[in-house]
Amino acid sequence: MAQSEDDDEAWDPIEGMEYDKRNQYIDLIKHFFWMPIDIKEPTSTAEASSETPAEASSSATPSEPKAPAPAAAAKTLKKKKKKKGKAKSNANKAPDFEDSLVGQLKLLAMHHRAEEAEQTELQEPDKNNIETEEEMRKRLSEGVKKNLDNLSGMQIVGTLENPHETWDKTAPLPQDEIDSLIRDIREIKLFLFCRLVLSQVSLLPAALRANSVQEFLNDSTIAEADLRDLCLKVAEPTLQNIRDACADFARGDKPDERILIEDDDDDDDETMADIMRADRRYHHLHTDDWFTDRVSRYGDKKKRKYKKSKSKSKSKSKVTICGKSIWDHASENAMSRDGWLQFSIMAKDCDIKHAIQLCRNWNEFSDLNLLSIWHYFPASNWTAWGMERFMQQLQQLGFFPYFTDFGAESRTHHDQVGGRSTQRRAHSMIEARNIIVGNMKRNDPVTRRFIQYLLMRAGEVLVMVRDGKAGRVITAPPKDELWTLRRKQGLGRASKNDWEDLLSVGPEFMK
Numbered sequence: 001m002a003q004s005e006d007d008d009e010a011w012d013p014i015e016g017m018e019y020d021k022r023n024q025y026i027d028l029i030k031h032f033f034w035m036p037i038d039i040k041e042p043t044s045t046a047e048a049s050s051e052t053p054a055e056a057s058s059s060a061t062p063s064e065p066k067a068p069a070p071a072a073a074a075k076t077l078k079k080k081k082k083k084k085g086k087a088k089s090n091a092n093k094a095p096d097f098e099d100s101l102v103g104q105l106k107l108l109a110m111h112h113r114a115e116e117a118e119q120t121e122l123q124e125p126d127k128n129n130i131e132t133e134e135e136m137r138k139r140l141s142e143g144v145k146k147n148l149d150n151l152s153g154m155q156i157v158g159t160l161e162n163p164h165e166t167w168d169k170t171a172p173l174p175q176d177e178i179d180s181l182i183r184d185i186r187e188i189k190l191f192l193f194c195r196l197v198l199s200q201v202s203l204l205p206a207a208l209r210a211n212s213v214q215e216f217l218n219d220s221t222i223a224e225a226d227l228r229d230l231c232l233k234v235a236e237p238t239l240q241n242i243r244d245a246c247a248d249f250a251r252g253d254k255p256d257e258r259i260l261i262e263d264d265d266d267d268d269d270e271t272m273a274d275i276m277r278a279d280r281r282y283h284h285l286h287t288d289d290w291f292t293d294r295v296s297r298y299g300d301k302k303k304r305k306y307k308k309s310k311s312k313s314k315s316k317s318k319v320t321i322c323g324k325s326i327w328d329h330a331s332e333n334a335m336s337r338d339g340w341l342q343f344s345i346m347a348k349d350c351d352i353k354h355a356i357q358l359c360r361n362w363n364e365f366s367d368l369n370l371l372s373i374w375h376y377f378p379a380s381n382w383t384a385w386g387m388e389r390f391m392q393q394l395q396q397l398g399f400f401p402y403f404t405d406f407g408a409e410s411r412t413h414h415d416q417v418g419g420r421s422t423q424r425r426a427h428s429m430i431e432a433r434n435i436i437v438g439n440m441k442r443n444d445p446v447t448r449r450f451i452q453y454l455l456m457r458a459g460e461v462l463v464m465v466r467d468g469k470a471g472r473v474i475t476a477p478p479k480d481e482l483w484t485l486r487r488k489q490g491l492g493r494a495s496k497n498d499w500e501d502l503l504s505v506g507p508e509f510m511k
Contacts (some may be wrong), residue, residue: 025227026217032234033189033213034133129235131348133182140178140345143170144380153223153388161374170378184249184342192245194321196233198328202226211323222507242347243358246339247331255316255327282473287466287507290471326466334364344377352382360439369395394438398446401438407430411485416494427494432485433462442469451475464505482506 030036110475131139146168157167165171190213197207197216203226210216233241235498275294280284319328335343343355352372359365372382373392394401411432417423440447454463455475462481465474485503488494503509 002429022224022227024177025224025231028130028231029193029213029217029234031132032130032193035214042468043267044492060257103147129380136185136345139177139348140173140181140378143172143174143378145169146282146352146383148383148387151387155387156389166375171375173378174338181342181345182472185346188245188342190322190324191248191326192237192241193234194324194326195241195244195248195330196230196237196319198319198326200226203230207321213322216322231462235455239347239354239358241351243343244330245337246343247333247335247345249342250336250339251327251331251333253318253325278472282476284479285473285476285506287471294470294472307472313363332360334360337367337376340368341377342370344379344382348379350379350381352379355382366398366441397450398444399438399440399450401436403435403437405435408434422492426491428489428491429494430485432486432501433483435484439468441502442467476505 033138148168154166156162158164193213194207197203203222206219206222207216210219216222279294316327316329318325320326340355344350347355352368355363356368359368371377373395375383391401411430413428413430415428417426440450451463451465456462462477464476464482466472467474483499483501483504486499486501488497488499490497
């Protein structure tokens with residue numbers, strides 16, 4: 001009896017739970033790398049509790065734990081799981097309770113829930129967020145259903161660009177290509193892990209000492225909180241981190257190539273007379289601070305050139321993390337189509353609109369968009385950008401629309417009551433114009449020729465061109481033709497009343 005009491009005093013349940021937590025984090029990282037997870041016997045918990053770091057064992061009484069320890073640890077874990085289940089059920093009930101409230105009571109309940117969320121912000125990494133190798137192989141070999149919820153306009157199915165087989169489902173990949181992609185993704189996962197470790201300063205000493213990921217995970221000097229933070233990043237990495245890892249795999253040991261940006265210094269030839277002339281001609285279309293901003297930029301050209309040369313001379317080196325040599329900076333080059341293919345497979349729930357935001361330059365964005373039109377990526381959310389036939393044709397011309405409104409005919413109406421009737425002469429008129437707003441490559445001959453063709457058809461289309469970098473309006477219709485929606489109503493003849501512009505193109509329209 002006395003011996004069992006000594007055993008209870010010797011075993012620390014908190015220490016056992018901390019060890020189990022640590023094992024869970026290590027198993028999650030192994031699950032991320034598709035590494036085999038060692039399933040140990042329950043007795044290993046009691047044996048390993050004596051091998052915990054000195055910081056954790058200092059609070060426990062120094063004696064050897066006996067056989068009852070694993071059973072007690074299992075009980076504590078069961079209790080903790082039950083508590084988690086209750087917490088989840090309460091969290092599910094909270095929105096239903098808030099829906100029944102109205103007015104200020106609902107605001108008060110939302111405020112309390114926000115405070116509780118801040119206090120219990122500590123979330124645990126979820127292994128279910130990480131796709132296994134078998135699941136990825138199945139997805140690539142069978143294909144997935146495409147997300148066609150945001151499609152609009154006319155789609156032509158059965159063409160070379162949009163065949164029947166790949167209209168609503170991605171094309172399956174051959175087995176040899178899947179094997180090659182899986183090998184590459186294993187390496188990319190290692191690059192991603194090393195870059196996540198590199199961003200966490202507290203893990204760098206252990207990562208620099210370790211020669212492999214397994215040796216890094218076996219390091220007992222790593223704090224549990226740091227391991228937990230790393231697991232959260234591994235379970236749900238950002239799109240930027242995945243993109244950087246794919247770029248690291250593509251460049252290997254080669255440094256970034258210096259790419260000349262075509263439109264980087266094209267404003268250096270701009271004189272003060274050019275700024276004054278542009279502001280005098282299109283002052284009503286420029287923003288309020290455009291003129292002052294351009295004048296200040298004109299005076300700070302030398303300072304900006306000095307800063308550019310200083311930033312370019314910054315040294316870049318490599319560092320070895322967990323036995324893997326990587327660059328200490330993210331790649332600034334555009335990624336190849338193979339890199340974007342690997343990115344689309346790893347970030348399977350990513351939308352193409354979010355992927356476009358990660359492009360380094362216009363050429364990378366244009367190539368990525370063209371590849372998505374031809375169904376190059378086996379992803380479900382990479383199809384809605386250019387599925388409409390009209391949008392595809394515009395994009396192939398180099399014009400990428402982001403806002404369209406072709407409902408002018410349904411909004412336009414002319415209602416008049418003649419003077420010969422018993423009622424007084426009256427009128428009510430509304431006129432609308434179709435709008436299409438998009439982007440084109442800056443300082444490109446194709447863009448210039450496209451704009452010239454549009455300006456030649458002034459009787460059919462009105463064109464306004466604005467420099468997206470400098471904010472300067474290059475060409476625009478006359479001031480009285482900038483309206484997109486106008487109204488005229490009142491008594492008497494319609495010709496005697498003036499139009500009232502409800503919507504017009506201006507500085508607010510471009511924000």
